[in-house]
Amino acid sequence: MQSRLRVQGHPIQPMLVTFPYGLFVCAVIFDLADVVGGPVFLGEVGYWTAVAALVTAALTAVAGMVDLWDVPPDRTRHTAISFNVVNAGMAGLFLLSCLVRADATNRGATPALLVVEMLGLAVGGVGVHLGARLMRHFDATRSETASVELVRGVDAPTVEVVRPRP
Template identity: 70%
Template sequence: MQSRLRVQGHPIQPMLVTFPFGLFVCAVVFDLTDVLGGPAFLGLVGYWTAVAALFAAALTTVAGMVDLWDVPADRTRATAITFNLLNVAMSALFLISCLVRADAPQSGASTVLLGTELVGLAVGAAGVRLGARLMRQFEVGRADATSLDALRGVTGSTVEIARPRS
């Protein structure tokens, strides 16, 4: 089973998942520093980092929905749906935090909003774990990265160089 959206033989969604999750982690670190008494501008940075993560999460969700078409109707499909729902739930918790802060992002996060973001990260971590399991299922039979077959192209053939005609 291969993902429909691929770049040089590699599925796109796992690459995209790292962006929103990493940005959400950064937003929580900025907000935590702000709540613990750090410089006030870190709350603003945390807010805009979470907003950027929400845009990245939207792209990831679209890629996940496209890939869902090719997943067979078995346990793998249930895992893929759960994976996508966990990513949406994580994004929803951060969206709530951003909407509460939208009127005054300069005020930074409160302890309650930071708690909401931490719960969102926990949900996202469960999604990352499921995503890793899905990757192992989707990539069964791929070339071992340590073998010479891994150096071949997407089609498995070597690249040929055209010689100029004389």
């Protein structure tokens, strides 16, 4: 399978997916620090970090849906759909947290919202597992020559590899 959205031959969606995951983890860390008695501004930083994560999650979901068009209708497609649904579930839990905090004066986290966010991270852990399974599948389907060409670079001359016979 080749991704439709590529940058210099590399699929975009696996690159984009790291942003929402990293930002969601950072948001939880800021909110945890706010809940345990850190400075008040940490709750505000956690809120805006979660908002940034939701924006990047939306962009990642669009790239995932575009890539889903090219996945063959088999177990791999089921895994890809599950991956996207799990990521949407994680984003939904953080969206719930952000909506509850949107009208607050300081947008600080509460212990209950922190639990919801940690549940979102747990759901995201399932997404990481599914994404790793997808990457292993697509790496296994690449040919050996394609892997050699990626290491050599685009401008390198093509060399035929002749293996000695036993």
